[in-house]
Amino acid sequence: MTEKTTDLIVVGAGILGLAHAWAAARRGLNVRVFERSHTPLGASVRNFGQALVSGQAPGRMLDLARKARGLWAELAGHAGLHLRQQGSLLFARSEAEEALLEAFQAGRGKALGYRSELLRGPALAQLYQGRFAHHRAALHGLDDQQLYSRQALPQIIAYLAKELGVRFHFSALVRDLAPGSVVTTEGVFRAPRVVVCSGHDYQTLLAEQMAALKPQVCALQMLRARPRHPLDLRHALLTGLSCVHYGAYADLPEAEAIRQAIRRDQPALEAHGIHLLISPTPHGDLIIGDSHAYGSDASPFNAEAVDRLLLELAEHTLGGELEVVERWQGVYGCRGPGPFSVTHVGDGISAVLMHTGLGMSVGLALGEQVIGDLYGPRGE
16 A cells, blocks of 8 residues: 655545645645545535525634635635625515514624524515415525535535645545554545545444434435426525524514414425425526434435425426426535534544534534634634
């Protein structure tokens, strides 16, 4: 086996691994990234590409999302990403959902400086030539951004490799770690520091340390569909169902009325953990989801009944029929000690894991934070 030396080794080329590689390379460090598949295939390319600020819980997640917003704009400029910056629209379908949006806007939203506006009446009716006028209101999250992950990640990789000299090793499995040494299928590599961003793989590396976090895996049913009547959608879309899932809203008193209505009128939505998200791609179709099923592993089997629920919700939200062109299963790590964890194993080895599906929203800032803690602030 060959032996090579570098400043930092990153394990995993999902958005979190790339965030750490970018932060380190911008400090002038020599970085190598190892990815077991031929291209990123995990959570980072199976998602909606929504980088949300408006839905984040107050505290560290909101702070990270705000920092990540500027980093996304900077990275998009360097890497040529198709970054939509028109924000998101969260639609209220019922009186209870509208009441929550009103309470959020007047209370927490104003107090903590969430940049959003509540659209009703003529302002709502004017959206997309009245396409969404059947809703009661819409919360326009002004700071929210969205990109097409399948295209964005390869573009980021190309930028890091060409412009910042990051060395990527794809189809290369990291078999073992030791202080200063990484054993891979391409040989032994040495580095004083290693950062493991292995997503929902809790068994290949640092299994004992990861088991102590008691993480689980979340599987999600996802669709890509094409509107039968063209829609030039420029916003990420959510509905009031997200108000009982996202931390910015879920603990407000008004959220309980929404939960009770779901349990009474649509219990299958709660049973399958469904809350509707819709993201436009640059090609005129839409990414639609999602459901949530939790366990130690992700079952490979999707339920058609869940897809039908998602499609019905999406068609009602969009006010038109959809043609499905692709189906897949999303997956991410979840239910650890918090929304993310940074575990310093010692002797220069750290594991950075997301325990929620918000890696696109906060990952760039988290990577900058971890690398800053290891190497100090970046010089301008």
